Amino acid sequence: MDSEPGLTGTKDIAELFCLPRRKILSCYFILLAAVLPVWSVVPISWAFVVVQSRRLPGMVDCCSRGFLLTELQCAFKRSLQAGLASLPREASDEEDGERPSSPTEDIVTLEFDDPRAVDFRNCMRTWFGKVPWSSIRRHEMYSWLYWYIYNRPFTSLESLPDAEKTILQDALSLVEKRAGVAIPEGSNPHSSALLLTFDPVNVAWRPLVWYAFVAITNHIIRRCLQVKWNTKTGSYKGLEYILHMSHSWSPETGPRPIAFIRGLGLGLLRYHLFLSHLLGAVSDHPVLILLHPHASQDIFNRRFLKPMNRHESADCLAGLLRQLGWVEQATAENGGKPEKQEREVHRPSGVTWFFHARLDVEGVPRDDQHSCFIDPVTFCSWEGDLCYNFIYRHAVTVRFLWIVLYFVGMGLGVANFLQRHFDWNANSLWIQEIPNVYDPSKTKFFLGGKDGVVDAERVKHYLTSHGIRKCLWFDRYGRHGQALLTGGEGLREILRWLRES
Incomplete structure (x- = not known):
């Protein structure tokens, strides 16, 4: 007589214990060489981001990297002087020092339709996303100037220390002279300045x-x-x-x-x-x-x-x-200053x-x-x-x-x-x-x-x-x-x- 299905002699195979298979050496190799590296990408990436994010805030301030205020003011004035000199558009090579240069020019109030003022306004509006110059207001210009000089966010003129307020007002006065027009009071959110170190970092992630x-x-x-x-x-x-x-x-x-x-x-x-x-x-x-x-x-x-x-x-x-x-x-030698050797x-x-x-x-x-x-x-x-x-x-x-x-x-x-x-x-x-x-x-x-x-x-x-x-x-x-x-x-x-x- 045939035995019932699933029975071998007197034992039911469905009741037998299945012993775990013994791991062979190749399993450990695959685990270490393939599985673990792929699995660890996410936690390692997050750890990298956390560690680096702790380092970034202390590196944003320009002054902490040794750029002094006087250096920034001098460079700002020099950039406003660029293009003021009446130099021909095309000229032959001159010996160094014989040709006049813009940084020697005084910043005077230009007429609104002066080609130098028109050119300056057209270039300056680039820092505001190339919006029409007439749409730029004092609050946004102060924001850009404060970022340019101090590398800090601007809130209001009244909240600044007297020294910083004076420097900012003097800088605005120079900009208005160079532009040939006064910048209107108020604020226009549609003409916000490009604040490079404060705006969100434009990143495209890579695998x-x-x-x-x-x-x-x-x-x-x-x-x-x-x-x-x-x-x-x-x-x-x-x-x-x-x-x-x-x-x-x-x-x-x-x-x-x-x-x-x-x-x-x-x-x-x-x-x-x-x-x-x-x-x-x-x-x-x-x-x-x-x-x-x-x-x-x-x-x-x-x-x-x-x-x-x-x-x-x-x-x-x-x-x-x-x-x-x-x-x-x-x-x-440091100019004869006794405090420096x-x-x-x-x-x-x-x-x-x-x-x-x-x-x-x-x-x-x-x-x-x-x-x-x-x-x-x-x-x-x-x-x-x-x-x-x-x-x-x-x-x-x-x-x-x-x-x-x-x-x-x-x-x-x-x-x-x-x-x-x-x-x-x-x-x-x-x-x-x-x-x-x-x-x-x-x-x-x-x-x-x-x-x-x-x-x-x-x-x-x-x-x-x-x-x-x-x-x-x-x-x-x-x-x-x-x-x-x-x-x-x-x-x-x-x-x-x-x-x-």
Whole structure:
């Protein structure tokens, strides 16, 4: 007779105990290599945000980074003086010091229809989202001036200390003289000022795999540069760099060193083709390439959200150049003031600088400096176009929006740097501060007429009205950074200038 289903002999298999399976070694490997990393993304991300958010509030105040009130007032007055001098729009190159300059002009009350006043009002309204000038009221102008000078939010004039109130009223008086019209009393919420360090940070979040891709790609590029050009990666007091230098080079007899200060983007991924051409053209020159983690989407770097300020970076750079033997040591006395002792000042000397970003030029000697400015964002930055175009503008072309804004400007590190650490006033550069500015063998400016970041036409006018002609290379159809692209006329002109300078 057949046994009933489910029975084996006298035992019911449904009543048997199921012994747990023994874990094999591969299970632990999968747990550690795959499951745990994926699971930990969320808690690690939140921990990273919490830790970094505790660091940010103490870094917002401009004055805490060493920018004194007198320096800010002087720069503000200088920006108002820009464009006051009656200089021709086009002029031949002049010797340094022989040509009049706007910062020597007195700020007087202009007529409303004076072209200088009209131009100023048109530029000034950029800081208010390009609203009509007539819609701007005193409360919003006070808000912008208080942010510009003190980097603090403005509530009302009555709530300020007497000293700050006087400074603010004097600043408003200068603006009204320059604009040729008094600003009406009251407030207009529709003409709010662009307050860079207080407005919400414009960030587009990236997945971890994006940052991993950027990090791996930049690591591969560094390795390729090391194999092909014998470069090495180093760090000097937190300032990271790549260095190419021949063992036979000497400061006395060797060719002029070259330092490349790159801009914002994806690190070496954006510049590796240009650097290959540069190193190939000047293989006998020492070449220094500065690396900036906050501007390279290097989220794994400890200084990703804690960039150096301009004084710290300038001091580190001067120390690095001295260590490399590229600088001379000088002794500076502090104007006879008894409270300060003599100190050593180390300044770069005999270096060719490639600027695709800002450098504290005051830390560079004026005797034998060579400078190449490639789509510089440091000129006319007081007018607000750079700030508006790169951070606030929305009605832009698809190419500019997705390539420049999304992939560069809206990255966490770049947005944090520009909107919480970057001092726009301190990074303005003036013609009078550039050594050998009228010598085309020592100074070169590259501009693209279709630049979507800076107003290249205004920068061109600023340069030409101060006598720059032979030193200027202007591509009417060039976009931002196009002069660095392989195969273009801009790159050929850069390398030609470099070989002949």
